Amino acid sequence: MLTFAGGMVGGALEGRFGPDVQAAVNQHTRIGEPVVANPFVRPQSGDMWLPNATLKPDDVADLAATEPNGQAVKLAQRGAVLFGDRKMELTLVGNRPDQVRVVDIRPESTCSDFGDGTLFQLVPHGGGVPSTERLFINVEDPNAPAMGFDPDVLNKPGGADGVDLSKGTPYFNNKSITLKRNEQQFLLVELRSETKWCSFDLVMTVEEANGERMEQRVLGEGNEMTIAPDIWWMVEDRLDTTESYMGGELCDRLQAVPRDENGELTAKPCY
Numbered sequence: 001m002l003t004f005a006g007g008m009v010g011g012a013l014e015g016r017f018g019p020d021v022q023a024a025v026n027q028h029t030r031i032g033e034p035v036v037a038n039p040f041v042r043p044q045s046g047d048m049w050l051p052n053a054t055l056k057p058d059d060v061a062d063l064a065a066t067e068p069n070g071q072a073v074k075l076a077q078r079g080a081v082l083f084g085d086r087k088m089e090l091t092l093v094g095n096r097p098d099q100v101r102v103v104d105i106r107p108e109s110t111c112s113d114f115g116d117g118t119l120f121q122l123v124p125h126g127g128g129v130p131s132t133e134r135l136f137i138n139v140e141d142p143n144a145p146a147m148g149f150d151p152d153v154l155n156k157p158g159g160a161d162g163v164d165l166s167k168g169t170p171y172f173n174n175k176s177i178t179l180k181r182n183e184q185q186f187l188l189v190e191l192r193s194e195t196k197w198c199s200f201d202l203v204m205t206v207e208e209a210n211g212e213r214m215e216q217r218v219l220g221e222g223n224e225m226t227i228a229p230d231i232w233w234m235v236e237d238r239l240d241t242t243e244s245y246m247g248g249e250l251c252d253r254l255q256a257v258p259r260d261e262n263g264e265l266t267a268k269p270c271y
Contacts, residue, residue, distance in 0.1 A: 034100045034206045035179060036093040037218045041086060041225065045072060045249065047232050048080040049197065050118040054243055063247065064254035068122070071248050075120060081197045081228045088189040088202075090218065094179030098209035102177040102185075105146050107139045108217075109200035111193070119232060121257075122248025135171055139200045139227050140193045145170040176207070197228040 055063075063071050076082070094100055136147045147168030177185050189202070202218035219225065247254035 032095055033216050034094070034096050034208050034214070035102060035204065035216060036095050037204065037216065038091040038093070039202075039218050040089040040091075042089065044082070044084065044087070045069075045123050046082050046084040047122055048072065048075050048082055048120045049114065049228060049232065050075060050078060050080040050120065051112070051114070051197070052116055053078070053118055055118060055245075060245075060254065060256075063245075068248040071120075071254065072122060080120065081226045083228045083232050084230050086191040086225060086227050088191060090187040090189050092177060092179060092185045092187070092204075094181050094183045096208060097181055099178055099180050100209065101207045102179070102204050103207050103213070104172050104205035105135075105137070105189075105202055105218075106144075106205075107137055107142050107191075107198075107200045108203045109139050109142060109198045111140050111196040111198040113196060119244040119257075120248070121232075121244070121246045121250055124250055134188050134190045136168060136190050136192065137202070138194065139191050139198050140196055145172065146189075147171060191225075191227055193227045193229055195229060197226065199224045199226050201225075 063074060066074060072080075072082075092102060134149075136149070138144045138147075148171040149168045177187075179185060191200075201220070201224050204216045204218060205213055206216055207213045244257040245254055246257060
């Protein structure tokens with residue numbers, strides 16, 4: 001097996017054997033995608049929405065007998081969607097002999113209105129968390145560019161939770177992420193949906209040294225994520241809630257939320 005190390009060997013080969021051998025060397029070093037994407041999605045808890053589903057008594061009993069964190073796991077296995085922004089730590093690594101550029105990152109998503117479903121209130125809601133510089137992506141709009149904000153904006157009271165994505169600056173306007181072979185770039189990507197629940201991947205546009213552009217999926221087929229708006233009551237008028245439960249970290253045991261004489265869900269039965 002031949003091992004080619006560095007450009008000097010390639011140059012020597014071209015001088016001795018001609019451009020065809022050099023082209024073969026270049027092809028050997030182009031194996032794989034131009035950028036290796038390593039995403040890590042931060043674990044998080046939140047309220048959940050189970051679309052198009054009504055739980056049977058046995059299902060309720062099974063969830064009620066499950067510890068709080070396990071309730072969320074079982075609901076996710078049934079197809080429940082987590083409310084709230086999703087945070088992804090994304091490491092990009094160059095994978096070409098020459099420098100490549102990431103010139104865009106946008107979502108590829110399938111979004112749905114809420115329709116019928118069951119609401120699970122699983123966590124108490126309180127103040128925000130400290131902010132840091134982030135790249136923001138509105139998953140609901142595949143044509144919306146990734147946005148960046150001045151750190152001073154994110155450090156104000158409310159931080160990233162209070163920013164209007166339409167008032168940011170497109171992150172890839174007049175700039176790109178350049179990567180040499182094995183060079184790394186770390187991004188903290190905050191993913192949002194405003195009104196719908198979505199299944200999505202992220203697609204990077206990468207430009208190679210010869211100017212050729214290609215698209216790369218970050219998560220990959222079959223590994224798509226789901227997302228829903230930040231807090232369920234932000235879209236309460238869009239939820240056709242057939243049932244609602246409180247459990248998880250919010251209640252000592254899983255409880256159905258009763259309805260009043262007008263058929264409206266009553267609030268906070270376990271407070």
